[in-house]
Amino acid sequence: xxxxxxxxxxxxxxxxxxxxxxxxxxxxxxxxxxxxxxxxxxxxxxxxxxxxxxxxxxxxxxxxxxxxxxxxxxxxxxxxxxxxxxxxxxxxxxxxxxxxxxxxxxxxxxxxxxxxxxxxxxxxxxxxxxxxxxxxxxxxxxxxxxxxxxxxxxxxxxxxxxxxxxxxxxxxxxxxxxxxxxxxxxxxxxxxxxxxxxxxxxxxxxxxxxxxxxxxxxxxxxxxxxxxxxxxxxxxxxxxxxxxxxxxxxxxxx
Numbered sequence: 156x157x158x159x160x161x162x163x164x165x166x167x168x169x170x171x172x173x174x175x176x177x178x179x180x181x182x183x184x185x186x187x188x189x190x191x192x193x194x195x196x197x198x199x200x201x202x203x204x205x206x207x208x209x210x211x212x213x214x215x216x217x218x219x220x221x222x223x224x225x226x227x228x229x230x231x232x233x234x235x236x237x238x239x240x241x242x243x244x245x246x247x248x249x250x251x252x253x254x255x256x257x258x259x260x261x262x263x264x265x266x267x268x269x270x271x272x273x274x275x276x277x278x279x280x281x282x283x284x285x286x287x288x289x290x291x292x293x294x295x296x297x298x299x300x301x302x303x304x305x306x307x308x309x310x311x312x313x314x315x316x317x318x319x320x321x322x323x324x325x326x327x328x329x330x331x332x333x334x335x336x337x338x339x340x341x342x343x344x345x346x347x348x349x350x351x352x353x354x355x356x357x358x359x360x361x362x363x364x365x366x367x368x369x370x371x372x373x374x375x376x377x378x379x380x381x382x383x384x385x386x387x388x389x390x391x392x393x394x395x396x397x398x399x400x401x402x403x404x405x406x407x408x409x
Contacts, residue, residue, distance in 0.1 A: 156171060160401075165377075184376065229242070243263040254302070288357075291305075293362055326347070
């Protein structure tokens with residue numbers, strides 16, 4: 156069995172890969188204030204409730220975009236599973252050429268997604284990951300990572316409206332009945348949901364034009380399905396894309 160950990164700015168996704176599939180996945184909030192003991196208690200309780208033994212885990216793989224949590228999560232993995240995790244970063248084989256100005260500054264989660272997309276869907280491709288930020292990553296026809304774009308995530312966009320506009324309240328990220336909102340909540344939801352779908356469609360069109368050839372567009376991330384319901388731009392939605400990329404990279408580095 157393989158245990159994969161994807162530490163994002165807002166959420167942490169955990170997955171157990173067993174017998175050729177992701178038999179169990181979890182999503183928990185990322186909190187830099189949690190101690191090693193607190194994360195250990197939380198993750199070990201999830202493992203226990205899933206009815207598998209930590210000692211049966213043959214390997215652990217980790218990607219992390221929150222540097223202050225690096226030592227904490229590594230310590231939890233070693234304590235719980237008795238194994239040092241493979242940390243995706245400089246020096247780890249990915250099987251992919253990264254053709255950016257400074258490959259070391261590209262988020263490891265973006266490369267992990269690209270590896271998974273190449274394996275599952277082929278190239279060329281565009282990967283849209285709806286996380287704290289929404290990232291757009293582009294693969295060339297040869298399967299090289301070319302770069303992409305980063306936009307504010309829909310969640311932090313909604314929070315910014317609440318924090319910076321004194322008369323606007325927090326709203327649920329739900330589809331309103333109409334684009335023309337008849338009240339403040341509907342108006343905000345229209346701008347957030349329909350407006351964000353327009354942002355995604357516009358960015359994908361620009362990236363395709365620059366790429367210069369047809370390509371598949373894959374969506375992933377916590378809010379992918381919310382936006383996917385409002386656009387036909389996606390060829391596939393894969394909730395486990397990052398976990399699958401972690402598995403592939405782990406296999407490549409065994």
